Amino acid sequence: MFANLPSLGVGIGYRSELARDIFDSADHVDWLELVTEHYIQCTSERLDHARWLREHFPVVPHGIEMSIGTDGEVDSAYVDALAEFVALVDAPWCSDHLCFTRAGGIALGQLTPLPRTVELAATIARKAQCVQDRVGVPFLLENISYYVDFPSELTEAQFITEVMERCSCGLLLDLTNVHTNAVNHGFSALEFLTVLPMERVVQVHLAGGHWEQGTLLDSHSHAVPEDVWQLLARTLELAPLRGILIERDDNFPADASELVGELDRARSILSAAAGAR
Amino acid sequence: MNVRNFEEAYANLLVSDDARETLATEPEKIRRQFSLTDAELRALRSVDRSRLELSADTVKGVRVRVLQRALPEATRALARWATGDEVLDSYLRHCPPFREASPNRLLAEAARFVRFAGGDGRDHVPAYIRDVATYEELRLRLAYDRRAGDAARACQTEAAGWLETLVTDPARLVGASFALGTHVALAAFDHDVVAITSNGARDLVEQHRRPTWLILKRSHERMTPFVYRIGEVPYEFFRRLNGTTRLRQICSDVFEGGPPERAIGLVRMGLEHALLVIPSSSNHHQS
Numbered sequence: 001m002f003a004n005l006p007s008l009g010v011g012i013g014y015r016s017e018l019a020r021d022i023f024d025s026a027d028h029v030d031w032l033e034l035v036t037e038h039y040i041q042c043t044s045e046r047l048d049h050a051r052w053l054r055e056h057f058p059v060v061p062h063g064i065e066m067s068i069g070t071d072g073e074v075d076s077a078y079v080d081a082l083a084e085f086v087a088l089v090d091a092p093w094c095s096d097h098l099c100f101t102r103a104g105g106i107a108l109g110q111l112t113p114l115p116r117t118v119e120l121a122a123t124i125a126r127k128a129q130c131v132q133d134r135v136g137v138p139f140l141l142e143n144i145s146y147y148v149d150f151p152s153e154l155t156e157a158q159f160i161t162e163v164m165e166r167c168s169c170g171l172l173l174d175l176t177n178v179h180t181n182a183v184n185h186g187f188s189a190l191e192f193l194t195v196l197p198m199e200r201v202v203q204v205h206l207a208g209g210h211w212e213q214g215t216l217l218d219s220h221s222h223a224v225p226e227d228v229w230q231l232l233a234r235t236l237e238l239a240p241l242r243g244i245l246i247e248r249d250d251n252f253p254a255d256a257s258e259l260v261g262e263l264d265r266a267r268s269i270l271s272a273a274a275g276a277r
Numbered sequence: 278m279n280v281r282n283f284e285e286a287y288a289n290l291l292v293s294d295d296a297r298e299t300l301a302t303e304p305e306k307i308r309r310q311f312s313l314t315d316a317e318l319r320a321l322r323s324v325d326r327s328r329l330e331l332s333a334d335t336v337k338g339v340r341v342r343v344l345q346r347a348l349p350e351a352t353r354a355l356a357r358w359a360t361g362d363e364v365l366d367s368y369l370r371h372c373p374p375f376r377e378a379s380p381n382r383l384l385a386e387a388a389r390f391v392r393f394a395g396g397d398g399r400d401h402v403p404a405y406i407r408d409v410a411t412y413e414e415l416r417l418r419l420a421y422d423r424r425a426g427d428a429a430r431a432c433q434t435e436a437a438g439w440l441e442t443l444v445t446d447p448a449r450l451v452g453a454s455f456a457l458g459t460h461v462a463l464a465a466f467d468h469d470v471v472a473i474t475s476n477g478a479r480d481l482v483e484q485h486r487r488p489t490w491l492i493l494k495r496s497h498e499r500m501t502p503f504v505y506r507i508g509e510v511p512y513e514f515f516r517r518l519n520g521t522t523r524l525r526q527i528c529s530d531v532f533e534g535g536p537p538e539r540a541i542g543l544v545r546m547g548l549e550h551a552l553l554v555i556p557s558s559s560n561h562h563q564s
Binding site: 037041042043044045065069070071072100102103104105106107108109110112114115117119120123146147148149150151152212213215217 | 278280281283284285287288289291292319320321323324325327328329331332335336339340343373374375376377380381382385420421422423426499500
């Protein structure tokens with residue numbers, strides 16, 4: 001299904017705080033992920049910035065505000081703007097989260113878990129398919145981390161699978177979220193992977209969180225933990241990955257060495273997996 | 278399951294301390310408020326309270342980080358204020374993140390805080406922090422307004438023609454009408470917000486308590502607006518430029534019927550700095 005997609009290698013989520021490190025270490029960075037909302041319905045300067053980044057790296061838009069899980073249709077103006085942005089940067093795919101961020105006039109600004117029912121999975125699959133058809137490139141849905149879990153008809157892995165089986169979209173598997181949820185909700189991350197349709201995984205996210213009040217938080221503020229590196233190795237055995245991406249949103253390292261070390265480590269795991277095939 | 282009702286209820290629980298308390302003590306109230314079924318209410322009630330609080334704290338944390346990015350000096354000043362934490366907490370509790378006209382989260386949070394600081398929080402937010410927040414929000418609004426960028430570009434072109442008129446036939450101007458472009462904003466403060474923000478709000482506030490009139494202009498080349506200090510009279514003059522009132526009338530109001538030279542001087546400044554938008558076409562035929 002995604003056989004024609006390019007293999008982007010190992011990239012990093014672009015943040016202005018990391019701009020200098022990214023360009024100073026450009027040899028270690030294969031591609032960038034840009035936050036969609038920073039570049040749509042925006043000023044011409046922002047679009048120039050996106051074009052400029054695209055001149056240096058392949059770029060993939062990654063959204064946080066589509067809120068595909070909100071009851072009702074996805075905002076068509078938003079999807080049109082996303083399609084324009086995808087075309088502007090010639091993105092091989094784009095992504096957003098399997099969650100909701102808005103409800104009842106409240107803009108939570110936070111990726112929030114959904115009630116996991118078959119009916120909702122079907123609705124989301126239909127909406128995701130519409131998005132993909134409109135943007136013209138594969139649209140990936142990402143699993144989120146959550147601290148509150150509602151008793152639901154489906155497990156998280158079943159819910160994701162149900163969505164994937166009802167559309168032709170891809171999966172952006174956030175391995176740190178898998179690890180965080182496994183730790184906080186007491187399940188096996190490796191078993192979680194066996195339930196998912198791994199052939200649909202196009203890209204992975206890696207990041208590090210921290211502990212607070214006995215809960216592991218997905219804060220993107222620390223180095224990628226060892227367990228997540230092991231999940232990456234396992235994922236590469238199961239999925240035809242086209243991109244690995246490191247995310248950092250807080251507690252930015254004083255110099256580029258930590259992130260470069262993570263990029264290089266991801267690349268070496270990727271190479272080892274390719275060699276083993 | 279009714280997804281709409283369930284999501285609405287959960288979103289409210291995440292942003293309202295009162296709603297979480299009500300869920301614990303009077304769940305039926307929550308059921309009625311959001312028309313929940315037994316199963317939906319049970320699902321919400323089964324949630325571990327500490328995890329629910331943690332999730333709510335996460336939402337607050339995101340809002341605080343967005344606010345800090347949107348209003349860096351105002352939030353820094355607030356953090357140094359004796360009751361700053363309480364004010365911020367009160368803001369988060371009393372101003373839930375309802376969707377704003379702007380989809381931009383920075384703008385939405387900044388506008389929400391400025392409304393709070395001038396409204397419910399007025400007695401608790403120091404006046405200089407209110408001023409700084411208003412100033413930073415204005416700058417942000419100009420920076421992110423797509424129409425402002427376009428207006429700045431258009432204005433530059435039009436200004437050249439009118440500057441020529443100034444040289445050849447200055448008297449013609451008094452019969453014309455001008456307006457500030459959408460890339461320009463006027464603002465008046467009780468504190469010198471420019472000095473406060475350029476000093477990182479470190480100086481004694483009393484040193485900066487003085488009336489301050491500003492013009493902020495977004496250029497087409499950069500998002501960060503230029504800031505011009507002006508006096509009270511020029512402020513009044515520019516405030517009255519509305520695109521329909523003739524310069525002659527404004528002169529009469531602001532300069533009490535004095536000679537138009539001062540008004541022409543201000544128009545010249547406005548044109549040279551590309552602050553004034555295209556006058557209506559009828560202006561070109563005024564004599």
